Amino acid sequence: MSEILLHPPKRLYRAARFASRPQSHSLNMIGFGFDGTACFRKGTAIAPDAIRLVASDIESYSPYLDLDLEEVAPFYDLGNLIVQQSGDAHQDYLAAHARIERLTESRDFAADGIQFLTLGGEHSISYSFIAKYLQAYPDLVLLHLDAHADLREEYQGYHYSHASIIRRCLDHFGPGHQLFQFGIRSGTREEYAWMRANKTLAPNLDAFVAFIDGLPASRPIYLTLDLDYFDPAFMPGTGTPEPGGQDFFSFVRIVQALRSKKMVAADVVELSPPVDASGNSDVFATKVVRELILAFHREEHHEH
Numbered sequence: 425m426s427e428i429l430l431h432p433p434k435r436l437y438r439a440a441r442f443a444s445r446p447q448s449h450s451l452n453m454i455g456f457g458f459d460g461t462a463c464f465r466k467g468t469a470i471a472p473d474a475i476r477l478v479a480s481d482i483e484s485y486s487p488y489l490d491l492d493l494e495e496v497a498p499f500y501d502l503g504n505l506i507v508q509q510s511g512d513a514h515q516d517y518l519a520a521h522a523r524i525e526r527l528t529e530s531r532d533f534a535a536d537g538i539q540f541l542t543l544g545g546e547h548s549i550s551y552s553f554i555a556k557y558l559q560a561y562p563d564l565v566l567l568h569l570d571a572h573a574d575l576r577e578e579y580q581g582y583h584y585s586h587a588s589i590i591r592r593c594l595d596h597f598g599p600g601h602q603l604f605q606f607g608i609r610s611g612t613r614e615e616y617a618w619m620r621a622n623k624t625l626a627p628n629l630d631a632f633v634a635f636i637d638g639l640p641a642s643r644p645i646y647l648t649l650d651l652d653y654f655d656p657a658f659m660p661g662t663g664t665p666e667p668g669g670q671d672f673f674s675f676v677r678i679v680q681a682l683r684s685k686k687m688v689a690a691d692v693v694e695l696s697p698p699v700d701a702s703g704n705s706d707v708f709a710t711k712v713v714r715e716l717i718l719a720f721h722r723e724e725h726h727e728h
């Protein structure tokens with residue numbers, strides 16, 4: 425392959441090793457800084473590098489999981505997917521999606537145990553990997569943490585808008601797939617009617633954690649985390665902040681539940697560093713990413 429798909433990281437994520445191709449039986453971090461369809465406040469394109477920068481300066485140890493990034497299995501930082509900003513968001517999106525396809529072509533995510541942690545970028549970037557993992561795992565559970573339902577058919581003319589990302593993923597759902605959501609507090613009447621009819625929205629944190637606890641240890645899980653899930657009092661650096669959100673400890677409970685489960689992939693999207701000039705949101709997001717990396721490290725004694 426001669427085409428260049430990725431920019432190597434200028435600064436490796438803390439404790440990660442560099443790899444230019446996805447590594448089997450490993451966690452692969454990739455930056456996907458696309459923010460072409462963001463409508464309100466842009467800036468997510470630089471989030472992957474902002475997170476790498478902060479990661480060097482925060483503790484690598486999580487007291488919540490009693491794990492250290494330096495001690496878990498090797499994971500890889502592939503750098504950032506090349507993303508154009510031509511002004512035509514739809515074309516730029518399709519071009520980036522095609523690069524993901526070429527980066528992963530002829531790879532069997534399930535058989536090769538290829539785990540991805542994607543750093544956005546706006547939420548539309550999740551589609552490329554979620555679609556691939558739905559294809560690889562016919563029994564995939566998609567966990568969706570977000571302030572917004574993201575179930576619109578399209579938004580402002582964009583089929584692949586960040587406001588319709590979950591709807592696009594549902595196009596790929598088979599009978600064995602399942603969607604479960606928490607944190608949603610904004611959407612249209614139609615989106616809420618759909619979530620009620622399909623019972624996809626957890627009414628509270630306890631119900632969401634109980635759902636994870638009840639999953640078989642062999643059931644593959646993809647977690648898509650839009651950082652506006654958190655209250656803007658804690659995490660103001662997102663494009664579409666929404667009051668009434670969750671706190672960091674809710675996320676700690678979720679990763680503690682996920683640790684004994686089979687995480688196959690995740691993404692963290694919508695950090696917009698320029699929106700929060702204090703830099704606190706970058707730090708908050710990086711702590712969230714640390715917990716998520718550690719959650720991939722499975723507690724083997726919980727296997728059965």
Ligand SMILES: [Mn+2]
Nearest residue numbers: 571572650652
């Ligand atoms: Mn959102």
